[in-house]
Amino acid sequence: MREALTAAASRRVTRPAPLRQAVYDALTELIVNGSLKPGQHLVEAELAEHLGVSRQPVREALQRLQTAGWVDLRPAQGAFVHSPTAEEAAQLLGVRAVLETYSAQLAAQNAKPEDIARLDELQLEGIAALADGDVERLVSANTALHDFITAVADNAVLAELIAQVGQKVRWYYTPIAKPRGKEAWNEHTQLIRAIAKGDAHQAGEVMRKHTERTTEFYRKQIAARANQN
Amino acid sequence: MREALTAAASRRVTRPAPLRQAVYDALTELIVNGSLKPGQHLVEAELAEHLGVSRQPVREALQRLQTAGWVDLRPAQGAFVHSPTAEEAAQLLGVRAVLETYSAQLAAQNAKPEDIARLDELQLEGIAALADGDVERLVSANTALHDFITAVADNAVLAELIAQVGQKVRWYYTPIAKPRGKEAWNEHTQLIRAIAKGDAHQAGEVMRKHTERTTEFYRKQIAARANQN
DNA sequence: GGGCAGGGTTGTGTATACAGAAGTCTGTAT
DNA sequence: ATACAGACTTCTGTATACACAACCCTGCCC
Numbered sequence: 001m002r003e004a005l006t007a008a009a010s011r012r013v014t015r016p017a018p019l020r021q022a023v024y025d026a027l028t029e030l031i032v033n034g035s036l037k038p039g040q041h042l043v044e045a046e047l048a049e050h051l052g053v054s055r056q057p058v059r060e061a062l063q064r065l066q067t068a069g070w071v072d073l074r075p076a077q078g079a080f081v082h083s084p085t086a087e088e089a090a091q092l093l094g095v096r097a098v099l100e101t102y103s104a105q106l107a108a109q110n111a112k113p114e115d116i117a118r119l120d121e122l123q124l125e126g127i128a129a130l131a132d133g134d135v136e137r138l139v140s141a142n143t144a145l146h147d148f149i150t151a152v153a154d155n156a157v158l159a160e161l162i163a164q165v166g167q168k169v170r171w172y173y174t175p176i177a178k179p180r181g182k183e184a185w186n187e188h189t190q191l192i193r194a195i196a197k198g199d200a201h202q203a204g205e206v207m208r209k210h211t212e213r214t215t216e217f218y219r220k221q222i223a224a225r226a227n228q229n
Numbered sequence: 230m231r232e233a234l235t236a237a238a239s240r241r242v243t244r245p246a247p248l249r250q251a252v253y254d255a256l257t258e259l260i261v262n263g264s265l266k267p268g269q270h271l272v273e274a275e276l277a278e279h280l281g282v283s284r285q286p287v288r289e290a291l292q293r294l295q296t297a298g299w300v301d302l303r304p305a306q307g308a309f310v311h312s313p314t315a316e317e318a319a320q321l322l323g324v325r326a327v328l329e330t331y332s333a334q335l336a337a338q339n340a341k342p343e344d345i346a347r348l349d350e351l352q353l354e355g356i357a358a359l360a361d362g363d364v365e366r367l368v369s370a371n372t373a374l375h376d377f378i379t380a381v382a383d384n385a386v387l388a389e390l391i392a393q394v395g396q397k398v399r400w401y402y403t404p405i406a407k408p409r410g411k412e413a414w415n416e417h418t419q420l421i422r423a424i425a426k427g428d429a430h431q432a433g434e435v436m437r438k439h440t441e442r443t444t445e446f447y448r449k450q451i452a453a454r455a456n457q458n
Numbered sequence: 459g460g461g462c463a464g465g466g467t468t469g470t471g472t473a474t475a476c477a478g479a480a481g482t483c484t485g486t487a488t
Numbered sequence: 489a490t491a492c493a494g495a496c497t498t499c500t501g502t503a504t505a506c507a508c509a510a511c512c513c514t515g516c517c518c
Contacts, residue, residue, distance in 0.1 A: 018304050018501070020292070043469070054503045059470095060292045063249070067296035069389075075247050076470060076509055091386040098331040102324070157320040160298075161390060247471070272499070283473045288500095305479055307500060460518090467512075475504075482497075488490085 019057040024064050026051060031070050031081055032171050038083035042071065068164065086222070089172045093218065096165045097211035100146065103162060104191065104207035106153035108200040115152050116196045122148055123192060126185050139179050143170075145188060149195070177221045180214060187213070248282050252290040255280060260299050260310055261400050267312035271300065297393065315451070318401045322447065325394045326440035329375065332391060333420060333436035335382035337429040344381045345425045351377055352421060355414050368408050372399075374417060378424070406450045409443060416442070 027047070030036045042062070048055045062079045065071045071079045084092075111119075122145040129137040146166070150159050187210040194203035256276070259265045271291070277284045291308045294300045300308045313321075340348075355370035375395070379388050416439045423432035 020501090045469075055470095056502055056504095060289060063289045063292040064296045067293045077511095078470060088386060091384045094335075094384065095328075095331070095386050095390065098327050099324075102327040106323075155320045155323065157317060157324050157394070161324065165386070249471090274499075284500095285472055285474095305500060306481095461516105462518095463514105463516080465512105465514085467510105469508105469510085471506105471508080473504105473506080475502105477500105477502080479500080480498085482495105484493105484495085486491105486493085488492095 019053050020060040020064075023047075023051055023053065023057050023061040027061055027065060028070060031065075032167065034175065036081050038081050040081045042079040042081065044078065069168065084168070084172050089169075090215075090219075092165055092169050092172070093211075093215040096162070096169055097208060097215065099158065099162050099165060100211050101204045101208045103150045103153045103155075103158060104195065105200040105204040106155055106158070107149045108195045108198055108203035110154050111152050111195050111198065115148075116192070118148060119145070119152075119192045119195065123185070123188055126188065130181060130185060135179060139170075139174070142179065142184070149191075152195075173218055176225065177218050180217050184210070184214070248286040249289040249293075252276075252280055252282065252286050253293055256290055256294060257299060260294075261396065263404065265310050267310050269310045271308040271310065273307065298397065313397070313401050318398075319444075319448075321394055321398050321401070322440075322444040325391070325398055326437060326444065328387065328391050328394060329440050330433045330437045332379050332382045332384075332387060333424065334429040334433040335384055335387070336378045337424045337427055337432035339383050340381050340424050340427065344377075345421070347377060348374070348381075348421045348424065352414070352417055355417065359410060359414060364408060368399075368403070371408065371413070378420075381424075402447050405454065406447050409446050413439070413443070 027036070027042075036042065044055045044058050044062070048058045051058070062071060062073065065079070066073045070082055072082050073079050107115075122141065126138065126141040126145060129141045143166075150162050153159070187206065191203060191206045191210065194206050256265070256271075265271065273284045273287050273291070277287045280287070291300060291302065294308070295302045299311055301311050302308050336344075351370065351374040355367065355374060358366040358370045372395075379391050382388070416435065420432060420435045420439065423435050
């Protein structure tokens, strides 16, 4: 009895989790994984029925999705999944590069020995995924490494922006470009070394070149695909 | 008659402007100008009555304000005006610095002769405001100059982030710090010169130092104020 | 045959109603 | 006097209802 109450109480701490949040997460997932395609008209009533809620939470979620840039809300016409232009995608990469560079600099200033150890682990995971040829695992290892560097940078404002931009970049480029391979992970090694030394300038430079090469790598694939059509 | 119809048609093009947008703008303004103080509880019904609308548009506006970081939405408790910590404010300045630096670099690459002419005009306006000792005019001249550089940079994603961060910075620092004076506008002169030359690297460096000095300028005033209490 | 006007349909924009959770106040018992 | 329990108030969370705007399709007129 006592234990049951304790368990109930600890559960009680968890937020009631408003429906709008669940709806927001669900819709973001549907957009990122491609179930909802760019330009598609999102009808509130359909979404509401499909998710088993009323229109109200759906509308609130759509407002947030608009501010986050995932949908465009045309007055009196409703919500449409955002269609990123090639230009916008290129701009995203440029912005991400400067944010990640700053992130690396801060990480180099703040990194503690245990952080370095964790970075090494993540690096090894990436190398292993590379050896296995497991693309999905490789992408998630890459994300984990960059995310951890951002965490070490310890700047919540920066982390927020990187998350925003990064998710959009992955949304746009993952379906049309394969990830970089061995070269990228060699650059990661240099990056971790610079962070371990606490050399902010060098860490920033390595990250800047790293993101620039990734940008160029994507650009070439897009160009090749364009010529092919 | 014909003219009347034409006028009506041209007006017709303007969107019906949903209430949620008007509410969003109104609330943002109230927060930025300090009518709504950090930590204050925003009761939906009160806002709705005050603005002469129902709760629905107010709720939608609050969702967007949360995503933009102006309010915190606690489940089952409602909206509270965000209280920025000193740490968060410092982080904002750091992020703004790297974004503005990138903006200056892009502007230097893209600037056309007419852009330079416009920059010179804005610079003169700032100098004039400085001579008059008109603080409000000085602040708006500074904002106008930086905004125009961002416009010349021609990167919508970047512009969006700078606008987000910049507005927050002004919100936090304008009430507690006076603007920089002559020195800042001398730095603007150097910046415009670098942009006119099309020297992206130099423009970036000048902007970086400029924003770093502004950061330091604010930091000192905060520290002085802290000692004083 | 093409274009335009009108009605009908669909879907958004706004308002209102109701259920439930959180906080507050009061009354009572120790 | 204090602490706790309970009802009460207030406000949010969700659902439903209705008005209006945009779009579409049909039929008529030129």
